[in-house]
Amino acid sequence: MAAAPSPRKTYSYMAKLAWEAWRYEEMVEFMEEVSAAADSEELELTADKRKLLFDAHGNVIQARCDSLRIISSMEKDEESGGNEDHVAIIRDYLSRIESELSNICEGISKHLDLRLNHPASSAKGEIETCVAELKIDDQRKNTTLTDIAPSPPRKKYMYMAKLAQNARRYDDIVEFMEKVIDAAGSEELTFLERRLLSVAYEKVMTQKRYALTVVSCKDEGDEEESGGNEDRVAVIRDYRSKIENEISNFCDGILELLDSCLILYASSGEVKAFYIKMKGDFRKYLDDVKARA
Incomplete structure (x- = not known):
């Protein structure tokens, strides 16, 4: 009887299925399982698994960055029109997406620090830039609005x-x-x-x-x-x-x-x-x- 495949191989294959099915959130989940399944003798992921990991995070990060750009543009339009009630709602929604993006960036950054034992300064630098931009957005978000009825x-x-x-x-x-x-x-x-x-x-x-x-x-x-x-x-x-x-x-x-x-x-x-x-x-x-x- 053939030995059962390792969890690493199983989750790697599931990540490939998720990629073909355009289910990128699950692809991230599966690739994090691949990384977590690496044993102490083999912490470094192979090149194809590293690519899957970065592709997975890249897609979910890009989708949220696109959402932030679109909604931030709508915020500026509402602000210039003096629609403070809409601006307040937009900022609540921006906060939700920013929180999602921050968690994703911190997650992949942790993998770069703890799991990926290879030169990845470029990828890590891009993630750190993303997190820094989110902190700048936090400053914008915390600007006060005139008291308005909900x-x-x-x-x-x-x-x-x-x-x-x-x-x-x-x-x-x-x-x-x-x-x-x-x-x-x-x-x-x-x-x-x-x-x-x-x-x-x-x-x-x-x-x-x-x-x-x-x-x-x-x-x-x-x-x-x-x-x-x-x-x-x-x-x-x-x-x-x-x-x-x-x-x-x-x-x-x-x-x-x-x-x-x-x-x-x-x-x-x-x-x-x-x-x-x-x-x-x-x-x-x-x-x-x-x-x-």
Whole structure:
């Protein structure tokens, strides 16, 4: 019987799957496991694993830097227009993204210090520059605004959802739109709220379905089985199952929202038809996943 693959090899392969499926957050997670699995006799990562580690962090860092640039530009526009309530909301959201970015930079910097026993001064320098820029942003963020009344929750979260849309942070849009729904209570959502809700869920679902398609092709195509890599086949199927569960839970969430309040509180046939179509779409996505299982 062949020996089981080492955790390092397993997580390295999972990181490659995540790369192909455009799931960069998970790629970071898996590559950190690769680094952590290095034993005391072999602390240095191989060249291909170092590349995976830096590619993983590079993608998640770049995405957040892009978001910061977009939202910071919106902050300047709102500031010049004297919209202090919007500026306050923007700064709250910037703080959230800055905190995420700072944690990521500190994480990769720690790997450079403790795990990677090779010349990496250039990469480490770029990370340290990123952290320094965040500290400068903290000074800007702490500038005081004139005392203003907080925005009503529904208005606040709708504006945050628009910020997230501009920054292409679709998971955040889903989160904020669910808070809009909570704040609306028994009131019907406006046209713009319905549209943003639908866009957010469809975008997130598209990303998950793409990932499932990529991983499923590796499984159903028998690429690894034909090469006798049974261990890798098991890894692929575990990862595929994880994505399928994500899709099922995501679909269950929006279907519950539609049934429990959105369709219930729809006051016109047009609005009800919008929600029923949305329900049909996500029911189909859910059925597709169950059919694959």
